[in-house]
Amino acid sequence: MRIVVLAGGIGGARFLRGLKQAAPDADITVIGNTGDDIHLFGLKVCPDLDTVMYTLGGGINEEQGWGRSDETFHLKEELAAYGVGPEWFGLGDRDFATHIVRTQMITAGFPLSAVTEALCDRWKPGVRLLPMTDDRVETHVAVELDGERKAVHFQEYWVRLRASVPAEAVVPVGAEQSKPAPGVLEAIAEADVILFPPSNPVVSVGTILAVPGIREAIADAGVPVVGLSPIVGDAPVRGMADKVLAAVGVESTAAAVAEHYGSGLLDGWLVDTVDADAVTRVKAAGILCRAVPLMMTGPDATAQMAREALTLAEEAREA
Amino acid sequence: MRIVVLAGGIGGARFLRGLKQAAPDADITVIGNTGDDIHLFGLKVCPDLDTVMYTLGGGINEEQGWGRSDETFHLKEELAAYGVGPEWFGLGDRDFATHIVRTQMITAGFPLSAVTEALCDRWKPGVRLLPMTDDRVETHVAVELDGERKAVHFQEYWVRLRASVPAEAVVPVGAEQSKPAPGVLEAIAEADVILFPPSNPVVSVGTILAVPGIREAIADAGVPVVGLSPIVGDAPVRGMADKVLAAVGVESTAAAVAEHYGSGLLDGWLVDTVDADAVTRVKAAGILCRAVPLMMTGPDATAQMAREALTLAEEAREA
Numbered sequence: 266m267r268i269v270v271l272a273g274g275i276g277g278a279r280f281l282r283g284l285k286q287a288a289p290d291a292d293i294t295v296i297g298n299t300g301d302d303i304h305l306f307g308l309k310v311c312p313d314l315d316t317v318m319y320t321l322g323g324g325i326n327e328e329q330g331w332g333r334s335d336e337t338f339h340l341k342e343e344l345a346a347y348g349v350g351p352e353w354f355g356l357g358d359r360d361f362a363t364h365i366v367r368t369q370m371i372t373a374g375f376p377l378s379a380v381t382e383a384l385c386d387r388w389k390p391g392v393r394l395l396p397m398t399d400d401r402v403e404t405h406v407a408v409e410l411d412g413e414r415k416a417v418h419f420q421e422y423w424v425r426l427r428a429s430v431p432a433e434a435v436v437p438v439g440a441e442q443s444k445p446a447p448g449v450l451e452a453i454a455e456a457d458v459i460l461f462p463p464s465n466p467v468v469s470v471g472t473i474l475a476v477p478g479i480r481e482a483i484a485d486a487g488v489p490v491v492g493l494s495p496i497v498g499d500a501p502v503r504g505m506a507d508k509v510l511a512a513v514g515v516e517s518t519a520a521a522v523a524e525h526y527g528s529g530l531l532d533g534w535l536v537d538t539v540d541a542d543a544v545t546r547v548k549a550a551g552i553l554c555r556a557v558p559l560m561m562t563g564p565d566a567t568a569q570m571a572r573e574a575l576t577l578a579e580e581a582r583e584a
Numbered sequence: 585m586r587i588v589v590l591a592g593g594i595g596g597a598r599f600l601r602g603l604k605q606a607a608p609d610a611d612i613t614v615i616g617n618t619g620d621d622i623h624l625f626g627l628k629v630c631p632d633l634d635t636v637m638y639t640l641g642g643g644i645n646e647e648q649g650w651g652r653s654d655e656t657f658h659l660k661e662e663l664a665a666y667g668v669g670p671e672w673f674g675l676g677d678r679d680f681a682t683h684i685v686r687t688q689m690i691t692a693g694f695p696l697s698a699v700t701e702a703l704c705d706r707w708k709p710g711v712r713l714l715p716m717t718d719d720r721v722e723t724h725v726a727v728e729l730d731g732e733r734k735a736v737h738f739q740e741y742w743v744r745l746r747a748s749v750p751a752e753a754v755v756p757v758g759a760e761q762s763k764p765a766p767g768v769l770e771a772i773a774e775a776d777v778i779l780f781p782p783s784n785p786v787v788s789v790g791t792i793l794a795v796p797g798i799r800e801a802i803a804d805a806g807v808p809v810v811g812l813s814p815i816v817g818d819a820p821v822r823g824m825a826d827k828v829l830a831a832v833g834v835e836s837t838a839a840a841v842a843e844h845y846g847s848g849l850l851d852g853w854l855v856d857t858v859d860a861d862a863v864t865r866v867k868a869a870g871i872l873c874r875a876v877p878l879m880m881t882g883p884d885a886t887a888q889m890a891r892e893a894l895t896l897a898e899e900a901r902e903a
Contacts, residue, residue: 306685307688339655339678339681340680343682344681349681349684359658362660363666365625365659366666372626
């Protein structure tokens with residue numbers, strides 16, 4: 266079975282670990298969000314790709330969900346001692362190596378997709394990890410700061426400001442001119458199932474869908490597309506998805522997110538058992554729906570979520 | 585008193601610390617060798633400048649003489665895990681920060697002299713540290729390796745090969761086209777005394793003198809120029825100076841090094857007490873000479889060496 270998964274960072278990565286456990290023989294291609302990539306200290310940092318790679322490759326800091334295990338922060342301390350920032354982005358000494366290798370390869374002329382493949386040669390994540398695009402796409406968030414309306418990089422909004430001010434707009438700058446990375450459209454066309462993990466529907470999955478050709482390829486693939494709600498009980502399970510949902514005029518409920526994707530894209534949608542009353546509304550939108558436990562409390566719970574998603578996909582196929 | 589010192593790495597840095605103790609009120613300008621600079625992992629590394637900066641700024645690993653104190657090597661471990669080398673060059677996590685800041689500034693268009701000044705804003709070495717040039721000069725060493733004659737970067741010869749094969753030639757590539765960095769010729773012209781610490785006469789002091797204009801400015805400064813022999817008892821005190829001296833046809837003796845600099849450049853030369861019999865030969869070459877203890881066994885011994893050098897400079901001035 267060939268499965269394509271559109272993934273953001275922590276939520277996507279943990280879901281993928283469950284999916285690998287649920288479907289150990291599946292051929293999994295992950296299309297990773299690169300809209301939150303950022304250049305720091307002259308280095309290209311790809312937080313979402315790295316979170317997937319580290320999580321599936323056994324190098325993740327399990328507790329925080331991002332960054333490396335057994336990490337130290339001496340380099341960052343020294344940068345601060347030189348007065349060189351930003352200080353709000355937590356790059357560890359081990360993590361820096363990934364960004365240095367990536368930047369060297371990019372500078373040498375390799376596209377991000379080739380670089381990601383080379384990095385995965387080490388981590389062996391057990392999936393094929395593709396960036397959504399080799400082109401530069403940068404998610405910017407329009408905010409009002411100190412009385413002034415300005416656009417900040419997504420990471421500045423998310424990490425520095427902790428989404429403490431309303432997001433007035435979310436713009437994947439460069440997306441319109443971008444092309445899907447090599448292999449992305451082919452993987453979608455050859456997929457048996459396409460999954461949207463409980464990743465952020467705006468700045469993770471939404472950014473991937475903003476790359477011209479990807480949304481269309483998924484809609485036209487003719488295979489079940491099933492998503493898992495990142496909103497449980499009207500609040501994001503993790504992160505601050507509600508803040509960016511507001512920016513695109515979507516309420517923070519499991520049903521509203523399904524409607525936001527729409528039946529043109531989604532065939533099935535899983536909501537948490539606490540949101541069982543959303544099932545009727547989602548079904549009314551023409552999307553198969555079931556309420557199951559959606560808290561990734563551990564590997565087994567997550568694998569069970571993946572199993573439920575695959576089961577719903579089979580139902581969608583037969584429907 | 586304005587003192588100009590031409591410095592390589594460890595020997596030069598330690599001597600400078602003694603000089604600061606011996607002449608606490610002196611205005612010291614250090615012209616640092618950049619011929620052993622190297623690009624590693626996409627970053628510009630300046631080993632000699634950094635050794636001077638860390639040593640005088642209190643950040644040096646005292647035991648090894650180079651690199652940072654309280655250092656860790658996690659980033660390097662990770663680069664090796666990615667299969668990205670070279671592994672033979674020991675960059676620590678804290679040290680990496682210096683190279684990242686430097687590379688960012690160079691990429692932004694600042695010359696190395698401005699970058700060095702910015703880095704010294706943090707370290708406050710108590711001297712004015714100038715690179716010999718803002719231009720790229722790279723010391724290459726011609727060797728026979730595996731039956732083939734080839735040129736290797738100085739660091740590869742020194743650090744990877746540990747000077748285990750004969751150096752057939754030492755070439756400061758790019759030196760002929762280089763210009764002294766801003767402030768270098770002015771500092772020499774305004775100096776009251778010019779000192780050559782017990783640094784490598786070929787690949788440290790020799791490389792600085794290879795930048796067109798520097799040798800001439802020193803010879804024409806009309807102030808005492810005094811050196812300290814890096815060779816004690818026919819062997820280098822530290823490093824492998826004998827290997828590169830052979831490449832330029834100079835024997836590894838305190839007297840031969842003085843003759844190599846020559847009376848056109850040197851006014852005074854200190855040899856170690858074990859080389860007292862070299863004094864006559866050096867004097868015969870028209871250079872004032874005295875035998876004093878030249879082992880930098882500690883701060884006081886080193887400060888005493890600096891005092892002897894300044895005393896010999898005064899004698900040269902009166903002669």
